[in-house]
Amino acid sequence: MKSKKGRVALYCVLFALVAFYLAPLESAIMTAFKTSSAFNETLPFAPPGLDGFTLDAWRVATTKLSHGILNSLLLAIPATILSATLGSLAAYGVTNVEWKYQMPIIALFVAGIFIPYQAVLVPLSRLFAIVDTQSLLAPLWGLPLMRAHYANIINLIIAHTAYGIPITFLLFRSYYRNLSEEMLEAARLDGASVFSIYRNIVLPLSKPMFAVTLIYQFTQVWNDLLFALVILPGGAGAGEPVTVALTNLSGGIIQSFGLQMAGAFVAAVPTLIVYIAFGEQFAKGVAN
Numbered sequence: 357m358k359s360k361k362g363r364v365a366l367y368c369v370l371f372a373l374v375a376f377y378l379a380p381l382e383s384a385i386m387t388a389f390k391t392s393s394a395f396n397e398t399l400p401f402a403p404p405g406l407d408g409f410t411l412d413a414w415r416v417a418t419t420k421l422s423h424g425i426l427n428s429l430l431l432a433i434p435a436t437i438l439s440a441t442l443g444s445l446a447a448y449g450v451t452n453v454e455w456k457y458q459m460p461i462i463a464l465f466v467a468g469i470f471i472p473y474q475a476v477l478v479p480l481s482r483l484f485a486i487v488d489t490q491s492l493l494a495p496l497w498g499l500p501l502m503r504a505h506y507a508n509i510i511n512l513i514i515a516h517t518a519y520g521i522p523i524t525f526l527l528f529r530s531y532y533r534n535l536s537e538e539m540l541e542a543a544r545l546d547g548a549s550v551f552s553i554y555r556n557i558v559l560p561l562s563k564p565m566f567a568v569t570l571i572y573q574f575t576q577v578w579n580d581l582l583f584a585l586v587i588l589p590g591g592a593g594a595g596e597p598v599t600v601a602l603t604n605l606s607g608g609i610i611q612s613f614g615l616q617m618a619g620a621f622v623a624a625v626p627t628l629i630v631y632i633a634f635g636e637q638f639a640k641g642v643a644n
Contacts, residue, residue: 388413388618395613413614417605417622423594424601428578429626431509431597435516436573440566442517443524448554451532452540462529468522476519477586484511484587505595508588512597515587516577524569531565531641532558567637574630598623 383400390398394408404410446465450458490497490507497504535558543553581599588595596604605612605619631638 384617384620388614388621390614392612392614410614413612413618414622416615417619420605421598421601421619421622424596424598425623425626427509427595428598430506431512431516432574432577432626435513435520435577436570438513438517439520439573440524440569443521443569444528444559444562444566445554446521446525447528447532448558451529452535452553452558453550465522465525469526473519473582476515477582480515480583481586503594508595509597511587512583515583516573516580520573520576524573527569527572528562528565531562535561564637564641564643566641567634568641571630571634571638575627578627 379401386403387395387400389409389411390404391408391410391412394404398404398408449455450461450465489510490504493507493510496502497506539557540553543557548556579599580597581603584597584600588600602619602623605616
């Protein structure tokens with residue numbers, strides 16, 4: 357009897373926690389489907405009536421954010437892959453390969469994790485003010501599908517890749533320390549080179565940790581607003597990522613809460629797709 361009461365109490369607590377965390381989400385969804393008059397006349401959690409239901413906010417948000425979503429995809433995908441790949445290679449090099457001065461290198465990577473965003477904003481802005489990426493890559497802008505504003509996206513890719521390597525390094529290092537040393541030693545005795553061992557043994561075993569780092573880095577880069585505001589000149593115009601475009605939805609004297617809520621959900625769709633696509637591998641990586 358006590359066990360049954362305890363389980364009921366546990367379910368009640370869990371249900372209350374779920375309702376607490378999902379209440380803002382439900383309110384935002386309801387707001388996104390309401391007209392302005394329905395929003396003013398109904399409670400935030402109440403669904404809209406037939407005369408107060410509209411899809412205009414979703415249509416406008418999708419139209420206004422489409423170019424920002426494309427720019428964010430062009431930014432987040434290469435930055436995520438590069439930081440995860442370089443972090444994996446660095447972790448393998450200092451964890452599973454014997455050479456001198458490994459500990460100072462590890463200390464540098466770990467120290468990089470504790471550098472706050474605010475500390476690198478000025479150096480980054482000065483760096484990209486000196487290094488004119490748009491002029492350096494000028495011959496590329498005449499090629500098909502290439503646009504001049506991609507130079508700003510390349511600057512952001514470089515910044516996010518550099519800033520993401522320390523955390524991906526630390527995640528991969530903790531994973532590689534648990535790899536079987538006997539297995540790697542057997543490969544060395546068979547004459548496999550350092551890169552051959554990484555490509556044929558370590559890399560295939562790294563899929564769960566790659567899922568963890570890809571999801572983490574993609575989410576960080578996708579949701580970043582600070583680097584975009586500082587590095588991109590004047591908001592970058594055509595090169596603005598989705599977070600900058602989303603902030604522009606709130607401009608104007610009259611606030612459209614339905615448009616802002618719909619824009620937030622539209623901007624979050626790619627991250628949800630990534631979580632769904634790599635969810636199983638993510639769970640395995642976290643468990644390991």
